[in-house]
Amino acid sequence: MSSETRAPSRAWAWLGIHEVSSADGQAVLEMTSSEDMANHAGFVHGGMISALADSAMGRSLRTIKPGVVRAMSFDLKLSFISAAKVGETLRATGQVVHAGRRTAIAGCRVEGPDGRLVATASATFAITREKE
Amino acid sequence: METLGARISEAEPGRVVVELIAGPQHRHGGGVVQGGVVTQIADAAMGMSLATLQEDGMWNTTIELKINFIRPAIEGRLRAVGRVIEMRQTLLFSEADVFDERERLVARASSTCMPVPEGQGRE
Numbered sequence: 001m002s003s004e005t006r007a008p009s010r011a012w013a014w015l016g017i018h019e020v021s022s023a024d025g026q027a028v029l030e031m032t033s034s035e036d037m038a039n040h041a042g043f044v045h046g047g048m049i050s051a052l053a054d055s056a057m058g059r060s061l062r063t064i065k066p067g068v069v070r071a072m073s074f075d076l077k078l079s080f081i082s083a084a085k086v087g088e089t090l091r092a093t094g095q096v097v098h099a100g101r102r103t104a105i106a107g108c109r110v111e112g113p114d115g116r117l118v119a120t121a122s123a124t125f126a127i128t129r130e131k132e
Numbered sequence: 133m134e135t136l137g138a139r140i141s142e143a144e145p146g147r148v149v150v151e152l153i154a155g156p157q158h159r160h161g162g163g164v165v166q167g168g169v170v171t172q173i174a175d176a177a178m179g180m181s182l183a184t185l186q187e188d189g190m191w192n193t194t195i196e197l198k199i200n201f202i203r204p205a206i207e208g209r210l211r212a213v214g215r216v217i218e219m220r221q222t223l224l225f226s227e228a229d230v231f232d233e234r235e236r237l238v239a240r241a242s243s244t245c246m247p248v249p250e251g252q253g254r255e
Binding site for chain 2: 077079081082097098105107117120122124
């Protein structure tokens with residue numbers, strides 16, 4: 001169970017991302033979209049959703065053993081499945097798919113308030129693990 | 133599919149499993165099953181899982197595909213399990229996991245497909 005109270009990154013604070021829970025290879029993050037996150041069509045910009053998904057996957061890696069002390073994504077892919085409206089709270093569930101010594105793979109689902117699937121994501125991370 | 137020796141081993145609405153018995157003909161100089169072979173069975177499983185939920189007379193074509201190779205496969209039965217994520221009017225989303233004989237995850241793929249009338253672009 002990771003309940004460390006580390007200060008969120010500046011980007012998290014700026015985007016209003018916060019962690020709901022994280023344990024056992026999974027992390028749940030939420031972000032309430034604002035007017036400033038709108039794209040030209042008035043929906044939530046894909047880049048904002050990407051940042052949320054990337055963060056959720058990164059956090060999910062912090063729950064595994066031996067611990068991950070550093071995780072940097074070097075590959076990130078999203079499928080944008082339905083548009084998110086400005087004002088909606090988006091919930092991203094990051095899940096570790098595989099973790100080796102130096103690389104890890106995670107997946108993510110981003111859902112709207114009604115559980116509607118907004119996006120799916122997958123990423124590859126360069127990681128550094130604690131010595132066991 | 134025939135060229136590789138792959139076959140459909142399970143099919144139900146929204147889920148299709150494609151199997152391949154990997155042998156020397158599938159390996160590259162590095163001694164492991166070539167990534168394109170793994171990608172082929174994942175792509176086939178994903179496309180067919182979508183087809184199980186499409187209306188009659190419709191098929192699909194892959195317009196984007198991403199794959200992570202998680203561990204090397206050398207020989208034995210490879211199973212690509214394709215599943216539908218979401219189906220929209222013009223875009224279809226699916227994922228596949230590829231497992232080796234010991235049920236270890238070999239690869240994870242995701243793709244976006246486009247519905248097309250059956251027969252289009254195929255001989």
